[in-house]
Amino acid sequence: MAAGASPGTVWGKASSSVVMYKKFFGLQVNPFNPNPDPRFLFLTGATREALAGLAYGIRNRKGFLLLTGEVGTGKTTLLNRLLEWLAEERIATAFVFNSRLNENEFFDFILNDFGITCPSTDKSQRLLKLNEWLLDQFRERRTAVLIVDEAQNLSPDVLEEVRLLTNMETTREKLLQIVLSGQPELEEKLRDPALRQLKQRITIRCNTCPLSREEMQSYINERIRIAGGNGTPVFSLEAVDAVYRNSRGIPRIANLLCEHSLISAFVDQVRPVPGRIVEEIALEFELQKADLLSRHNVAGGENSSELIEAVIRNLQALLEQMGRARTTGESDSGDKPKLADRIGAAGIPNAGKLSATKVPEEDAPPNKASSALHGDGKDS
Numbered sequence: 114m115a116a117g118a119s120p121g122t123v124w125g126k127a128s129s130s131v132v133m134y135k136k137f138f139g140l141q142v143n144p145f146n147p148n149p150d151p152r153f154l155f156l157t158g159a160t161r162e163a164l165a166g167l168a169y170g171i172r173n174r175k176g177f178l179l180l181t182g183e184v185g186t187g188k189t190t191l192l193n194r195l196l197e198w199l200a201e202e203r204i205a206t207a208f209v210f211n212s213r214l215n216e217n218e219f220f221d222f223i224l225n226d227f228g229i230t231c232p233s234t235d236k237s238q239r240l241l242k243l244n245e246w247l248l249d250q251f252r253e254r255r256t257a258v259l260i261v262d263e264a265q266n267l268s269p270d271v272l273e274e275v276r277l278l279t280n281m282e283t284t285r286e287k288l289l290q291i292v293l294s295g296q297p298e299l300e301e302k303l304r305d306p307a308l309r310q311l312k313q314r315i316t317i318r319c320n321t322c323p324l325s326r327e328e329m330q331s332y333i334n335e336r337i338r339i340a341g342g343n344g345t346p347v348f349s350l351e352a353v354d355a356v357y358r359n360s361r362g363i364p365r366i367a368n369l370l371c372e373h374s375l376i377s378a379f380v381d382q383v384r385p386v387p388g389r390i391v392e393e394i395a396l397e398f399e400l401q402k403a404d405l406l407s408r409h410n411v412a413g414g415e416n417s418s419e420l421i422e423a424v425i426r427n428l429q430a431l432l433e434q435m436g437r438a439r440t441t442g443e444s445d446s447g448d449k450p451k452l453a454d455r456i457g458a459a460g461i462p463n464a465g466k467l468s469a470t471k472v473p474e475e476d477a478p479p480n481k482a483s484s485a486l487h488g489d490g491k492d493s
Contacts, residue, residue, distance in 0.1 A: 137379050141341030145372040147365065149187075151194035153339055155332045155364075160191060163319035167195055167292060171204070171258055175316040176279050176287035179303075180294040182321030185365030188294050189262060191321060195292075196260070205250060205257045212266040212295075219271050223259060244281050247288040258290045265295035265302060272302075276311040323362030329353060332364065333371060347375070351388030359395040370394055 135141065144153070154160070163180060170178040182188045192208075199206045207226035214222065220239050224231055231242040250257050259278070261267065267275070281288045293299065303312045324332055330353050337347050348356070352374065360366035373394045378386040 135341075137382075138337075138347055138375060138384065139341070139343050139345060140337070143372065144336040144340035144342070145368040145375070147368055147372075149190040149193050151190060151197050153336050154187070154190050154194045155328075155335050157322070157324065157328050157332075159320060159322045160187065163321060164191060164194065166317050166319045168198065170317040171199075171256060171290045171292075174256065174286045174290060176282075176290060177311075177314045178290070178292045178317045178319070179299075179315045180292060180319045180321070181297055181300055183323060183363070184296055185363040186321040186323060187364050188321050192260060192262060192292075192294055199258060203255075205255065207257075207259045209259070209261045210263070212261060212263040214271065215268070216271055216274055219274065227257065243278075244288075247281055251283065251286070251288055256290060257288065258292065260292040260294065262294050263296075264293040265299040269305070269307060272308060272311060276308075276314065279314055324357070324364060324367070325362065326354070326357050329357040329360075329362060329367065332367070336371075346385045349385045349387055352386045352391045355388045355391035355395065359391070369398070373398075 135143075146153075156164070167178055167180065169175075180188060180191070196206060196208060205227060207223045209219065209222045209226075211222075216236070217234070220236070220243075224239060224243065227243075227246065229242055229246050231239050233239065247257055261275070275291060275293070278289055278291065279287060302308065303315075330350075333348055333353060333356065338344075348371070356367050356370050356374075360370055370391055374386050374391045377390050377394060378384060381390070383390075
């Protein structure tokens, strides 16, 4: 913070800059926020099929459902949209978002989310309480759903407990519907002969995938539309090509590239965003370097999920390194100032802060989600 500047003054300047950024592109909210906001769910053919499959399995009490996909392809955003639909349908839901739990912690999460009180920490008593509650739900013709995100991190012991939960059933229907969501490593884990009983109980399998070039164009346009865009092109075709090429179709990386490209274009006062700006951002983020680092970290492995996750992890590390360099006054040699330096010169908060800045609710466009799970694909 600059000497003599109060926190309120700094925050006021940051808020003003965000308003200027949105105004320049005719937007109401940040279209490329990294948070898994279900308003921005883009329904590709694969995503639509996955969402419909999960809804079908839950409605028809199929028991065990599986959702897998590469890192950054929108699994959590899809689950958040599913959670919205479950809330609209008044379906009781337990959502386990931290999968690095032991057996006792796992049951703590489930009972707490379902609102089940059990003073005993004894496993048998907890299971009895859960079974009684599920039977009550069944008698009232209500469905109960357990969703586990990042399920590839579940230990074999916890996965076995999940399998045993499917034994809570009547002669005709499962009492508890279970959705396991995770990276492709989850599929690999389920190939373990020790987990074959669990694998055999999976009734529906769904997938999320990287975007194609055509889908990337629609993805960017749709997020801009939902953010309040008026139809005026924001990214040139060359810019979309550059986003697709450097992100390899991974939405999470595309969001990072698009957000920082919008900031840079605002600083330069150019629109639509040209391809050269996206390439500059990719170069500044050292995506090629991050990719090489990731391949080295995976040590010649063939697992694409680990590779993509490592790319994102190294990209974040490089961003932090850039931030430390700015703090200590370090700079790279070169004719053109870094994006972060040009942002600072223009009085705009750095991109990390812009991403984290909370947009007031009254500033956001109306939530277009209806009671239906999804409509024509424009209300994603």
